[in-house]
């Protein structure tokens with residue numbers, strides 16, 4: 153029987169009612185006691201790294217999680233992490249970069265309703281996660297939620313209350329789990345390189361969500377105080393006239409000084425393409441900036457934290473690394489390469 157390590161971090165799945173509202177209170181062993189059927193699937197040990205609403209999860213907790221997986225890597229065949237849903241997509245993307253080439257699956261799950269409730273998604277999500285983690289074809293970092301398996305870099309929380317909280321953005325579900333059976337849609341080649349762990353995440357990242365008529369006065373502050381500015385633009389990507397002059401000034405002033413700008417979009421599906429409209433094409437031609445293409449915002453942010461954590465790199469080097477696919481995070485650059 154496969155041996156799986158369950159790692160508790162808190163979230164709704166672990167929550168109980170308090171006088172101030174739901175708060176995590178159950179241990180991973182408490183949570184596990186609600187799915188006795190797991191005994192037919194695998195052997196489970198439990199550890200707890202924190203007990204937080206995932207609103208309070210930070211890069212420090214990603215490090216604790218990666219460290220727990222590394223320390224126990226030899227002793228177990230797979231890992232199931234229980235996590236709050238609010239920032240689960242960030243943690244899954246972060247761990248996709250911090251833990252590379254893992255032939256052993258690292259499954260992240262959670263729930264919209266506490267496991268103690270009579271009507272809850274928690275038990276199904278958790279049991280499905282163990283089923284997936286114990287399967288010999290599973291590998292790398294994935295989310296198992298509401299019967300779907302999502303690559304760790306492709307998830308977005310799109311629903312605040314429903315059980316189908318997460319969607320796989322610009323990429324198919326890897327698999328579905330129906331009545332305990334895994335149906336795989338994507339066959340992944342076995343990991344070619346040995347597993348690798350890295351811990352340095354530079355969190356100097358700011359996300360600037362554009363609104364119509366936005367004032368440019370924020371830009372100098374952002375360029376001065378952050379090493380990476382992710383611009384959540386409209387549609388396929390562009391800089392509005394109200395910002396463009398100041399943007400040009402800042403980009404010129406900070407060029408070659410280890411600042412990175414990534415253009416992404418507020419639109420959840422189908423990604424950016426700055427070459428379509430004048431408002432994007434000019435900026436892309438005039439400046440060294442990165443483009444998210446089909447990546448999720450969560451993947452963009454955590455990939456930049458991870459790449460910047462490796463040390464300061466010239467733009468060309470950063471560009472090459474940013475556009476290198478990891479755990480299915482970016483496909484569009486492959487298409488561009490094919491098309492020349």
Ligand SMILES: NC(=O)C[C@H](N)C(=O)O
Pocket residue numbers: 162163164165204205206207235236237238239262263264265
């Ligand atoms: N469904 C949940 O888990 C939401 C909770 N606030 C959390 O992210 O920890």
